[in-house]
Amino acid sequence: xxxxxxxxxxxxxxxxxxxxxxxxxxxxxxxxxxxxxxxxxxxxxxxxxxxxxxxxxxxxxxxxxxxxxxxxxxxxxxxxxxxxxxxxxxxxxxxxxxxxxxxxxxxxxxxxxxxxxxxxxxxxxxxxxxxxxxxxxxxxxxxxxxxxxxxxxxxxxxxxxxxxxxxxxxxxxxxxxxxxxxxxxxxxxxxxxxxxxxxxxxxxxxxxxxxxxxxxxxxxxxxxxxxxxxxxxxxxxxxxxxxxxxxxxxxxxxxxxxxxxxxxxxxxxxxxxxxxxxxxxxx
Amino acid sequence: xxxxxxxxxxxxxxxxxxxxxxxxxxxxxxxxxxxxxxxxxxxxxxxxxxxxxxxxxxxxxxxxxxxxxxxxxxxxxxxxxxxxxxxxxxxxxxxxxxxxxxxxxxxxxxxxxxxxxxxxxxxxxxxxxxxxxxxxxxxxxxxxxxxxxxxxxxxxxxxxxxxxxxxxxxxxxxxxxxxxxxxxxxxxxxxxxxxxxxxxxxxxxxxxxxxxxxxxxxxxxxxxxxxxxxxxxxxxxxxxxxxxxxxxxxxxxxxxxxxxxxxxxxxxxxxxxxxxxxxxxxxxxxxxxxxxxxxxxxxxxxxxxxxxxxxxxxxxxx
Amino acid sequence: xxxxxxxxxxxxxxxxxxxxxxxxxxxxxxxxxxxxxxxxxxxxxxxxxxxxxxxxxxxxxxxxxxxxxxxxxxxxxxxxxxxxxxxxxxxxxxxxxxxxxxxxxxxxxxxxxxxxxxxxxxxxxxxxxxxxxxxxxxxxxxxxxxxxxxxxxxxxxxxxxxxxxxxxxxxxxxxxxxxxxxxxxxxxxxxxxxxxxxxxxxxxxxxxxxxxxxxxxxxxxxxxxxxxxxxxxxxxxxxxxxxxxxxxxxxxxxxxxxxxxxxxxxxxxxxxxxxxxxxxxxxxxxxxxxxxxxxxxxxxxxxxxxxxxxxxxxxxxxxxxxxxxxxxxxxxxxxx
Numbered sequence: 001x002x003x004x005x006x007x008x009x010x011x012x013x014x015x016x017x018x019x020x021x022x023x024x025x026x027x028x029x030x031x032x033x034x035x036x037x038x039x040x041x042x043x044x045x046x047x048x049x050x051x052x053x054x055x056x057x058x059x060x061x062x063x064x065x066x067x068x069x070x071x072x073x074x075x076x077x078x079x080x081x082x083x084x085x086x087x088x089x090x091x092x093x094x095x096x097x098x099x100x101x102x103x104x105x106x107x108x109x110x111x112x113x114x115x116x117x118x119x120x121x122x123x124x125x126x127x128x129x130x131x132x133x134x135x136x137x138x139x140x141x142x143x144x145x146x147x148x149x150x151x152x153x154x155x156x157x158x159x160x161x162x163x164x165x166x167x168x169x170x171x172x173x174x175x176x177x178x179x180x181x182x183x184x185x186x187x188x189x190x191x192x193x194x195x196x197x198x199x200x201x202x203x204x205x206x207x208x209x210x211x212x213x214x215x216x217x218x219x220x221x222x223x224x225x226x227x228x229x230x231x232x233x234x235x236x237x238x239x240x241x242x243x244x245x246x247x248x249x250x251x252x253x254x255x256x257x258x259x260x261x262x263x264x265x266x267x268x269x270x271x272x273x274x275x276x277x278x279x280x281x282x283x
Numbered sequence: 284x285x286x287x288x289x290x291x292x293x294x295x296x297x298x299x300x301x302x303x304x305x306x307x308x309x310x311x312x313x314x315x316x317x318x319x320x321x322x323x324x325x326x327x328x329x330x331x332x333x334x335x336x337x338x339x340x341x342x343x344x345x346x347x348x349x350x351x352x353x354x355x356x357x358x359x360x361x362x363x364x365x366x367x368x369x370x371x372x373x374x375x376x377x378x379x380x381x382x383x384x385x386x387x388x389x390x391x392x393x394x395x396x397x398x399x400x401x402x403x404x405x406x407x408x409x410x411x412x413x414x415x416x417x418x419x420x421x422x423x424x425x426x427x428x429x430x431x432x433x434x435x436x437x438x439x440x441x442x443x444x445x446x447x448x449x450x451x452x453x454x455x456x457x458x459x460x461x462x463x464x465x466x467x468x469x470x471x472x473x474x475x476x477x478x479x480x481x482x483x484x485x486x487x488x489x490x491x492x493x494x495x496x497x498x499x500x501x502x503x504x505x506x507x508x509x510x511x512x513x514x515x516x517x518x519x520x521x522x523x524x525x526x527x528x529x530x531x532x533x534x535x536x537x538x539x540x541x542x543x544x545x546x547x548x549x550x551x552x553x554x555x556x557x558x559x560x561x562x563x564x565x566x567x568x569x570x571x572x573x574x575x576x577x578x579x580x581x582x583x584x585x586x587x588x589x590x591x592x593x594x595x596x597x598x599x600x601x
Numbered sequence: 602x603x604x605x606x607x608x609x610x611x612x613x614x615x616x617x618x619x620x621x622x623x624x625x626x627x628x629x630x631x632x633x634x635x636x637x638x639x640x641x642x643x644x645x646x647x648x649x650x651x652x653x654x655x656x657x658x659x660x661x662x663x664x665x666x667x668x669x670x671x672x673x674x675x676x677x678x679x680x681x682x683x684x685x686x687x688x689x690x691x692x693x694x695x696x697x698x699x700x701x702x703x704x705x706x707x708x709x710x711x712x713x714x715x716x717x718x719x720x721x722x723x724x725x726x727x728x729x730x731x732x733x734x735x736x737x738x739x740x741x742x743x744x745x746x747x748x749x750x751x752x753x754x755x756x757x758x759x760x761x762x763x764x765x766x767x768x769x770x771x772x773x774x775x776x777x778x779x780x781x782x783x784x785x786x787x788x789x790x791x792x793x794x795x796x797x798x799x800x801x802x803x804x805x806x807x808x809x810x811x812x813x814x815x816x817x818x819x820x821x822x823x824x825x826x827x828x829x830x831x832x833x834x835x836x837x838x839x840x841x842x843x844x845x846x847x848x849x850x851x852x853x854x855x856x857x858x859x860x861x862x863x864x865x866x867x868x869x870x871x872x873x874x875x876x877x878x879x880x881x882x883x884x885x886x887x888x889x890x891x892x893x894x895x896x897x898x899x900x901x902x903x904x905x906x907x908x909x910x911x912x913x914x915x916x917x918x919x920x921x922x923x924x925x926x927x928x929x930x931x932x933x934x935x936x937x
Contacts, residue, residue, distance in 0.1 A: 010300070016736065120621040124913040127875035132909045135897055136629055212746055216879055219748050221898045235748060239883075242752065243760035253749030261744035268740065340840045342832070344727070365846065374843030387838035391856050391931055400852070401842045435932045451842070 010273050017269020023262035031078040038072035044227050052245045062247035065237055066227075070248065073229035074255055080230045081259060084145055084214045085207045091149035092206070096156030097199065101192070103157070104164025111161070118154035126151045127213055134222035141230070144223035148210055159202055163195045201271045208263030215256050231256050286354075287491050288314040288337065288459060293351030295329075295336055298344075302560035306332045308515045308567070310351070311586065314459070314508075319485060319492040321502035321523075323538070324512035327556045330495045331382070333512070334461045336361075337493070338377060339368050356458070374401050378452040380462040384444035388436035394444075395432030398451055412454065419450040423480055442473040449481065453488055460485075463495045478505055499538055503527065508592070511535050514557050514567040517586070521593040531595040534568045566596065574599040604928075607935045611924055615917055622913040627671050630906045680910070681903030685895060690907035693892055699782025700770060701881065701888030705873045707785070707804060708812035712869075716816045717862065720823025721855070724831070735824060742817025747876050751810040751883035758806060766803050768885030775799050807884040811876050815869045819862045826858030833857070856930060863927045870919030874912050 012018060035041050039060070047067030055062045061070040103111035121129070130147040137143045217223030218232025226233065231252040238249035290312040297304040307329045314320045324330045335341050337353050339360050353360045360372060381387035389397055402412055416432075423446040425431060436444060445465060452460050462481070466474035482505060485492055496502055502509050503523060510520040511534065519532035530536050537552045554571035557563055563570050565580035572579070578598050586594040674680070680690035723735040759767035770784055771777060777796040780787045785804070788797035830836055831854060839849055877890035885891065889908065896904035928934040 016740070116617075116621075119618065120625065123618045123622060123917055124625075124909065125871035125875040125916055127878070128909055128912045131878075131893075131897060132629055132905060135900070135902070135905050208744065212744075215746055216748065219746075219879065220882070220894060232746070232748075235746075235752065239752065243756055246756055249749070249752050249756070253746060253753065256746045256749060257744055260746075261741060264740045264744050335837070335841070338841050340837060342837070369843045369845050372843070373841055379838065379841040381834070381838050381841075383834065386834035389835040389839065389853055389857065390933055391860075392853070397839070400848055401839070401844055437933050 007273050011269055014269040014272065016265045017272075020262040020265030020267075020269065023258060024266060027078055027082065027259055027262070030075055031082045034075050034079055038069075038075040040069050040072045043068055043073045043076050043229055052241060052248070054245075055247055061251045062245070064234070064248050065241055065245075070234075070251055073234065074231070074251060077229040077231050077234070077252070077255065078259075080141065080224060080228065081211055081214070084141065084148070085211050088145050088148035088152065088210050088214070089203055089206055091145070092152040092156055093199070093203065095149065096153035097160050097195075099153070100157035100160030101164050101195070104161040105168055114157065115161070118157055121151060121154045127216060130213060130217060131220065131222055134217060139222040139225060141224045141228065144214055144217045147217070147222075148213060152206060152210065155202060155206065156199065159198050160195050163198065167194055197274050201267060201274060204263055204267035204270055208260040208267065211256065211263070212260050285316045286313060287316045287318075287356065288312070288493070289354040290333070290337065291352045291354065293333070293336060293353065294349040295332055295341060295346060295351075296349050297346050299560075304559045305562055306346075306515050306559060307336065308562075309583075310512075310515070310517050312510055312517065312520070314491060314493060316458075316491055317489065318508060319494055319506045320508045320510060321506035322493060322495045322510050322512060323497065323499055323502050325497055325556055327514070327559070328512040329515040330497075330512055331463055332515075334379070334463050334493065334495055337461060338373055338379065339363070340373070375455050376457055377459045377461065378455065378457040380445075380448050380452045380460060380465045382464040383468050384441060384448050385436060385468075387448070388444060390436050393433055393435055394439075394447055398432065398454070401451070402455060415454060416450060419453055419484075420447070422484060423450055424476070425450075441469055442477075445469060445477065446480075449477070449484075453484060453490065456488065457490055459491050459493065461493045461495070464497065465494075466501065467496075467498075474501075481505065499542055511538065514562060515559060516567050516583070517596065518568065519593075519595045519597075520586075525590065525593050529590070529593070531589060531593070531600055532597050533572050533574055533599065604935060607928055608925065611921055615921060618917055619914065622910060622917075623672070623675060625913075626906055626910050627668055629909075630902060631667060631671065675910075680907035683892075683896065683904045683907075684901040685899040685904070686892075690904050693904070694889055694907060694911050697887060697889045697892055700886060701877050701890055703783040703785065704804070704807055704811060704881070704886060704888060705870075705877060706783075708808045709815055709866075709869065709873055711808060712812045712815035712819050713862075713866075716819030717823050717859070720820040720862070721827055721858070723820065724824040724827035724858075725850075735820065739817045739821040742813050745813065747810055747814070748879045748883055750813065751807070751880055754806045754810060755883070765806055768803075768883075770803050770887060771796065771800050772803075807880050807886055810883070811873060811880045814872060814876070818865055818869060822862040822865050823858060826861035827854060829861070830854045830857040860927065860931050863923065863930060866926065867920040867923035870923065871916045874915055874919070 030037055045068065047063075050059075050063050050067040051065055053059055053063040053067075059069045059071065061074065064070055064073070099114050103114040124132075129151045130144070133147040133150060134143045137146070214223055215230070215232030215235075218228075218230045219236045221236065224230030224233045226237070234252040235249055238245065238252070241248055290310055293307055293310040294305070295307040297306055310329070310333060312320075312322070312333070322330050322333065332341070336348065337355075337360065339353070341348065348361055351361070355372065355377065360368065363372070388394065398416070399409070399412075420426070420431065425443060425446050431439075431443075431447075439447070445468070449465065452462075465481070466477050469477065478501065481492070484490075494502065494505055499509075506523055508520065508522050509526045511518045511532065513534050519526070519530075519535045521529070521531075526535070527539070530539055534552075541551060552571060557567055557570065563580060565578075565583045566572075566575075569575040569579035576598075578584075584596045584598050586596045587600070588594050589600060678691045680694070682688070683690050683693055686693060719738075723731055755767050758765045766772065775796050777784060777787055777793060777800075778791050780790055784800035785797065788794070788800055836849065836854060836857075839853060844853070877888060878893045879890070880886065881888045881890035882894035889911065892904065893908040895901075896908065924934070
């Protein structure tokens with residue numbers, strides 16, 4: 001059994017990565033305990049008499065155009081952010097990894113097809129394809145998640161395909177085959193463990209990227225719809241009230257920045273520990 | 284016999300994430316003019332590091348020369364500055380034949396461009412260089428037309444590229460050539476050819492060679508003297524015939540035993556090469572040596588000259 | 602000769618992608634929605650208009666006829682009518698392309714011209730605070746939402762400092778004869794310093810906003826490339842053969858180091874095309890991106906389809922260009 005302690009120790013030396021980790025942890029905690037942490041749970045109640053108030057002791061981050069407390073909406077927004085990121089990446093993994101494994105391991109006409117298909121998906125910039133999909137179906141958080149999964153899976157399948165393919169030709173796989181192990185067994189017990197590392201790294205980096213894209217979809221109007229407290233949507237709403245209500249635009253964007261930054265730092269730190277050779281590659 | 288190269292007490296460390304690798308430990312080596320000295324050792328014995336240290340190209344953030352001197356023609360190379368080394372030593376008086384031709388040739392430039400840039404400052408005109416290169420290439424059994432040099436490294440075969448490297452090493456008429464396992468990455472038939480050529484050329488161009496190899500058989504065919512290294516320490520050094528006739532060091536004896544045997548027996552040395560971050564104290568071979576005793580790790584044995592020009596670092600000489 | 606073959610190969614590879622793009626477009630917009638005619642006609646169409654469209658697009662006819670009609674329309678450059686501007690989509694795209702092109706070009710070129718030297722500098726100076734600065738730029742630059750950055754920049758430089766304009770390409774009233782559609786170029790060509798200065802002022806904030814992630818990526822990969830090259834065996838050999846340091850670094854290491862960022866340029870072009878939507882919206886920049894952003898809000902399906910196809914094609918062209926750039930640096934690509 002491999003000891004993970006030296007890896008953990010090396011990771012802990014990277015202060016930025018550790019900071020990223022704690023911010024992510026904080027994010028998860030805030031999302032779970034949102035009702036207890038937010039000053040008010042009435043985040044959808046319109047209260048026009050209190051609209052566009054700057055930060056005060058009553059509303060620490062001010063109020064938005066509908067008089068809702070921004071801090072509370074931000075806190076509830078963490079839930080949306082996490083849900084979108086986790087499900088989108090999860091679905092991409094679910095689609096991409098098996099496809100990549102099968103294509104890489106068996107390497108026949110099927111792999112050609114998958115290669116071509118992922119090439120097609122990758123030929124349009126991800127955001128634009130996501131916009132197109134989300135626009136064609138009715139825009140909502142669900143369609144945003146769907147669009148994100150559909151556009152991100154090729155990254156995973158490509159990664160896995162390369163690994164699976166190179167492993168297929170190695171002698172140890174041949175030996176395992178010679179010993180009579182069946183294909184699914186080989187794939188599951190031998191190929192997959194070797195592929196897990198790049199997958200983990202890409203997932204963490206992908207989380208940050210997905211959150212950013214989801215927020216962009218929200219900003220453009222094809223993601224979360226009003227009255228959702230999603231951060232990108234909040235920024236879109238805030239635009240009209242500039243420059244006076246600067247707080248309305250500052251805080252949601254700051255939240256996005258912090259979270260994406262955390263994932264990036266964490267992902268970078270993880271990659272440096274697990275495989276410094278990968279440092280120069282990847283999105 | 285004039286001394287050309289004298290390495291005195293050279294120790295080199297490398298700082299890595301896992302600790303400090305003590306790659307070379309008080310290495311001593313002598314090479315006279317006109318000699319071919321084989322530096323023999325397993326992977327990790329420090330032979331390549333020694334070759335690089337002589338040229339003063341140990342990469343300096345991780346690497347550090349802790350002590351020692353490298354005397355070449357009565358000057359300590361390690362004390363010479365970058366500009367001086369580039370002007371006098373590297374690619375001029377001392378050249379290198381690298382181990383992996385594909386790793387060492389820059390893939391983005393043609394061979395010709397690289398060679399021209401190497402030898403631009405050596406004082407000869409481009410015409411002279413071209414002519415000389417042509418002669419060398421012909422001697423190395425390569426097509427000598429200019430088009431060969433217009434190619435990129437990946438357009439050539441390993442044998443061709445390595446031959447170009449050898450030609451490059453002879454081009455500036457060096458006093459010393461450091462050949463770092465020049466035939467290791469080549470097929471056996473090509474290897475035989477190249478060994479023959481090296482011997483010929485060395486005689487013809489009057490160059491001395493430090494021939495680094497892990498292969499004792501090759502060393503026997505090519506060298507006047509053999510120096511054996513293990514884990515960063517020099518174990519034994521002798522004139523080639525004496526070395527084989529009168530092998531003294533236990534490690535050298537083991538190496539000989541590992542050579543393919545007419546009886547078909549396969550022998551190996553028990554144990555593994557030590558980790559140089561925390562190397563064995565004293566004589567670094569002692570953990571694997573059948574004669575190892577307390578003395579061996581308490582204090583490293585000093586080299587003793589048991590017969591003319593035959594030095595051994597061991598307490599067990601009979 | 603090899604170059605020609607390589608270029609042809611790349612162009613040929615481009616064709617099936619183009620074909621699949623067209624097919625995806627059809628699939629997305631005609632097959633998936635429950636009532637495509639409604640979508641194309643838009644929420645304000647009268648029943649007669651809907652009927653006319655139905656006939657025109659052949660929605661009452663079998664699938665393959667619809668596809669054929671779609672193909673014919675595509676190759677005639679007919680991408681339909683934009684609902685919110687009431688003009689052909691193709692015309693909108695063509696008219697607005699120069700504005701987006703100028704913005705994208707300046708962003709990318711700026712990122713490259715500033716990013717590569719910085720990447721080299723960071724790689725060669727190996728002390729602590731430089732490394733931290735580097736990490737801050739690369740990780741931070743890739744984490745900022747461009748729309749947020751744009752808005753904050755507007756707030757600070759536009760409203761608060763009143764230093765730079767908040768939106769648009771040029772102050773209304775300044776005469777500029779459009780020759781190429783690229784205002785900076787046109788100002789130069791027309792010897793119009795006032796327009797030049799004014800367009801430049803309008804261009805700065807959007808270009809920085811759009812270019813920041815590109816800049817961060819380029820710095821990161823250049824630094825990586827230089828570090829990798831410095832550790833490589835061939836650089837060691839070059840050093841061992843006495844190659845003087847300046848030549849070693851600025852000719853050899855540099856070219857080797859540049860392969861890493863050049864490979865990224867294709868992706869960055871894709872990012873620029875996509876990012877333009879958001880940045881143009883925030884800065885009211887009259888380009889294709891802005892058109893796309895408005896089309897999204899108005900559910901203008903023909904426009905969105907047109908824009909999607911356009912982006913795909915532009916992206917492929919961009920990738921093609923970056924592949925060629927890579928082949929120029931790395932001769933191994935040509936033989937592949």
